Amino acid sequence: MYSFKYQLAKSVADASAFVAKNSDAKLLAGGQSLIATMKLRLSQPSDLVDLGALAELRGIKVAGNTVTIGAMTRHAEVAASAEVKKAIPALASLAWSIGDRQVRNMGTIGGSVAHNDPAADYPSAVLALDATVTTNKRKIAADQFFKGMYETALEPGEIITSVSFPCPKRAAYMKFKNPASRYAIVGVFVADTGKAVRVAVTGAAPCVFRVAEMEKALSAKFAPESVASIAVPEKGLNSDLHAKADYRAHLITVMAKRAVAAAL
Amino acid sequence: MTVKVSMSVNGKPVSGEVEERTLLVSFIRETLRLTGTHVGCDTAQCGACTVVMDGRAVKSCNMLAMQAEGAELVTIEGIAEPDGTLHPMQEAFRQHHGLQCGFCTPGMVISAIDLLKNTPNPTEREIREQLDGNLCRCTGYHNIVKAIAAAAQTGGGVLRR
Numbered sequence: 001m002y003s004f005k006y007q008l009a010k011s012v013a014d015a016s017a018f019v020a021k022n023s024d025a026k027l028l029a030g031g032q033s034l035i036a037t038m039k040l041r042l043s044q045p046s047d048l049v050d051l052g053a054l055a056e057l058r059g060i061k062v063a064g065n066t067v068t069i070g071a072m073t074r075h076a077e078v079a080a081s082a083e084v085k086k087a088i089p090a091l092a093s094l095a096w097s098i099g100d101r102q103v104r105n106m107g108t109i110g111g112s113v114a115h116n117d118p119a120a121d122y123p124s125a126v127l128a129l130d131a132t133v134t135t136n137k138r139k140i141a142a143d144q145f146f147k148g149m150y151e152t153a154l155e156p157g158e159i160i161t162s163v164s165f166p167c168p169k170r171a172a173y174m175k176f177k178n179p180a181s182r183y184a185i186v187g188v189f190v191a192d193t194g195k196a197v198r199v200a201v202t203g204a205a206p207c208v209f210r211v212a213e214m215e216k217a218l219s220a221k222f223a224p225e226s227v228a229s230i231a232v233p234e235k236g237l238n239s240d241l242h243a244k245a246d247y248r249a250h251l252i253t254v255m256a257k258r259a260v261a262a263a264l
Numbered sequence: 265m266t267v268k269v270s271m272s273v274n275g276k277p278v279s280g281e282v283e284e285r286t287l288l289v290s291f292i293r294e295t296l297r298l299t300g301t302h303v304g305c306d307t308a309q310c311g312a313c314t315v316v317m318d319g320r321a322v323k324s325c326n327m328l329a330m331q332a333e334g335a336e337l338v339t340i341e342g343i344a345e346p347d348g349t350l351h352p353m354q355e356a357f358r359q360h361h362g363l364q365c366g367f368c369t370p371g372m373v374i375s376a377i378d379l380l381k382n383t384p385n386p387t388e389r390e391i392r393e394q395l396d397g398n399l400c401r402c403t404g405y406h407n408i409v410k411a412i413a414a415a416a417q418t419g420g421g422v423l424r425r
């Protein structure tokens with residue numbers, strides 16, 4: 001790992017101002033993605049600004065029809081939360097499926113969403129549930145947030161403070177795991193809000209995406225057979241040693257069917 | 265540049281001057297000379313470096329020592345009784361031959377304690393699924409799973425500290 005300067009942020013405003021001014025500085029949340037990339041020397045920040053002591057970024061609130069999760073809330077906390085299990089069980093089980101117990105004990109929702117790894121789980125829930133990402137500057141709708149591989153709408157120095165999920169009528173997440181890393185080879189999150197159905201796919205392409213054709217079919221009839229013959233074209237899907245593009249395309253339909261069945 | 269880092273390890277306050285990029289596992293092994301915490305992969309895959317930080321099992325190879333500033337840590341050296349009586353999880357691993365070469369064992373034992381703390385009466389399947397952060401290069405999983413199931417009956421999910 002290259003050397004860097006470390007500081008513990010005293011407030012969101014200080015951390016934001018420092019990172020905005022120092023273009024090579026980076027925020028540190030759980031470090032479960034960032035430390036690994038720094039060890040591989042794929043990332044060389046000049047400074048790390050640790051958000052670990054900011055209690056206001058941690059915690060889960062349910063108000064009315066919305067679950068709001070603080071950016072520094074760890075995966076294990078979301079997975080174990082009785083409130084999340086009751087309001088959006090699919091979200092709790094998604095959090096439980098991330099990595100392993102040690103990773104879930106450190107990794108945070110804010111870090112995962114900001115990092116936008118193509119195979120990460122949370123982005124699919126944010127997009128399918130039409131969540132809102134709140135930062136220290138503004139609120140960003142899920143459809144505007146994820147921009148590409150490891151790319152988001154976040155501006156330099158912008159810090160995610162929380163993510164708010166409207167409670168769906170029914171929802172489920174199905175993930176075909178890479179057995180070694182537990183990341184999604186393909187993960188499909190299906191959410192029926194009561195007004196509309198949204199289908200988000202992670203792991204399959206450089207960035208999480210929605211499948212309009214499946215959404216339309218499921219809005220007409222919310223049943224596994226509605227998506228059984230809808231195939232996402234393999235062009236543009238990831239092809240690597242874990243799975244070729246045609247296999248990923250096949251898995252999207254299979255995982256979508258299973259997710260609908262699980263949501264029923 | 266070095267910085268001072270302080271924490272409690274196995275009930276004792278410790279501190280050291282470290283480079284800011286020092287990983288927690290290096291601080292534990294090289295500065296504190298507590299070499300029971302192992303480095304298997306150094307890439308957050310194998311769990312050999314697992315320690316308990318503020319009550320949660322974490323991989324000490326995938327975090328900075330500075331992230332543990334002010335925290336309470338428990339390593340494999342800190343789980344037995346002061347008179348040497350083994351922790352129920354260690355005893356179960358001994359009774360059920362839950363180790364072969366022993367390299368993965370410190371991490372397995374620490375993770376297994378965390379597992380039982382969160383799932384006090386796991387089924388065999390739950391044990392296997394929830395041990396996914398730890399790899400045994402000797403593939404001695406059957407007896408590891410047996411040991412954890414047995415420890416569920418003997419207080420294996422409780423830490424003295």
Ligand SMILES: Cc1cc2nc3c(=O)[nH]c(=O)nc-3n(C[C@H](O)[C@H](O)[C@H](O)COP(=O)(O)OP(=O)(O)OC[C@H]3O[C@@H](n4cnc5c(N)ncnc54)[C@H](O)[C@@H]3O)c2cc1C
Pocket residue numbers: 026027028029030031032033034035036051071072097098099100103106107108109110111112114115117119120121122154158159160161181182183184308309326
């Ligand atoms: C062995 C292993 C297995 C894993 N398996 C999975 C898996 O199956 N599924 C999965 O989804 N993930 C997986 N992960 C990744 C894990 O979920 C990470 O915790 C997550 O991707 C990043 O969260 P973090 O808190 O660790 O962020 P960090 O690593 O600290 O930060 C990641 C990035 O986000 C930025 N950032 C962090 N917080 C904020 C914020 N509040 N506002 C703005 N920017 C911010 C940082 O600057 C950095 O660029 C795995 C990781 C490991 C080590």
Ligand code: FES
Pocket residue numbers: 302303304305306307308309310311312313314323324325326
């Ligand atoms: S050495 Fe830390 S997980 Fe392998």
Ligand code: FES
Pocket residue numbers: 362363364365366367368369399400401402403404
């Ligand atoms: S006992 Fe040898 S690695 Fe597990």
